[in-house]
Amino acid sequence: SQQGEEDPQALSIQEGENATMNCSYKTSINNLQWYRQNSGRGLVHLILIRSNEREKHSGRLRVTLDTSKKSSSLLITASRAADTASYFCATVLDNQGGKLIFGQGTELSVKP
């Protein structure tokens, strides 16, 4: 069963605006990861945040993790048309051999 739920399911913004996607999960995790997928393609790893971290940055990406609320958010600043893709969070549980459980995903559309 899916561990994570994401919202919104779909997000449409103008180029230059910020995009925020949220992810919630149900059980304790070892780490949470965000991935990007262009239509019909494989996944691209964006960022990993460990359970003892609260915030992480990578370029225009900012990820937060609130383990008390079992939630994470991905912020993309100054979005570009090329950011149009589906974004998934995925959790790694302790003692599960590293397997990823994916959320439902957010479909982001950035209009030029």
Add this chain to the structure above:
Amino acid sequence: GAVVSQHPSWVICKSGTSVKIECRSLDFQATTMFWYRQFPKQSLMLMATSNEGSKATYEQGVEKDKFLINHASLTLSTLTVTSAHPEDSSFYICSALAETYEQYFGPGTRLTVT
């Protein structure tokens, strides 16, 4: 960076036939690989964990006799969809777990069963 390949990238087969999909880690060894299935507009669903030299571990609801997994070497895992039916049409994605515990994904295989 680590690269994982899948072959074929797409395949069309007739109902009742079997299809084999290969997943290779090209520049690292992976004792563990994972197989996912993704239907259109949906997320990835973990099907099974493939362990080198031992039997695969299947997720609940996944038929192990229908989705045969073999992980015969540290760089190759195969998924065979046996007696495929149209409802098996999907995008199949593998990933390989590196020693750093980072997971690297293949580009996916689109299976269409007619």
